[in-house]
Amino acid sequence: MFDFLEGYDVLGAFWTTVQLTLLSAVGSLVLGTLLAAMRVSPVPLMRGFGAAYVNIVRNIPLTVIIVFTSLGLSNIFGVALGAADDFDTKFFRLAVLGLSAYTATFVCEALRSGINTVPVGQAEAARALGLSFTQVLTLIVLPQAFRTVIGPLTNVLIALTKNTTVAAAIGVAEAALLMKEMIENEAQLLLIATIFALGFVVLTLPTGLLLGWLGKRLAVKR
Secondary structure (H helix, E strand, O other), rough: OOOOOHHHHHOHHHHHHHHHHHHHHHHHHHHHHHHHHHHHHOOOHHHHHHHHHHHHHEEEOHHHHHHHHHHHHHHHHHOOOOOOOOOHHHHHHHHHHHHHHHHHHHHHHHHHHHHOOOOOHHHHHHHHHHHHHHHHHHHHHHHHHHHHHHHHHHHHHHHHHHHHHHHHHHHHOOOOHHOOOOOHHHHOOHHHHHHHHHHHHHHHHHHHHHHHHHHHHHHHOO
């Protein structure tokens, strides 16, 4: 029944999906944290930039952003991210860039909600001791905010895992692109769809359970 799988690198495609997810998760976490810091900054220009970025980028369809990284950054502006001669690597890195830029907006909003849960008195006490805004944010506010929003960030990570399928639009050889190829070549539509659906369940379900447990263990008791 599964003879049609011969000749298709299903595990390799899912490994590409895992790589896309992990690299994009790191990129979006870094960028999202910076955006969250901007959104609570005392500097109006930084607050305005953070708010504008989040409200604009999160309302653009992800497919548009991914295609822009390919047609816009690569073909028009010549951005290759250090892989000008290797098209597979170049478009993989561009997909990571697009996914990170998009997902960072949701990371930012999750973190900002966590920052709002930290009692204002703690920040005021830290400032009274002479700590700067950056020190207050990094030493007092963000550590508590991260512990508060593990649950929401887990949802963002699961959504990112599923959103990696959009990278197929620019030819990244991840699971969705292989599924499309198999459906075109094999007369096993239901079986192929079931295999790939189960593959994504295997990726996302343990992640949700593990991070859900971690969120309960690290929850801030108030």
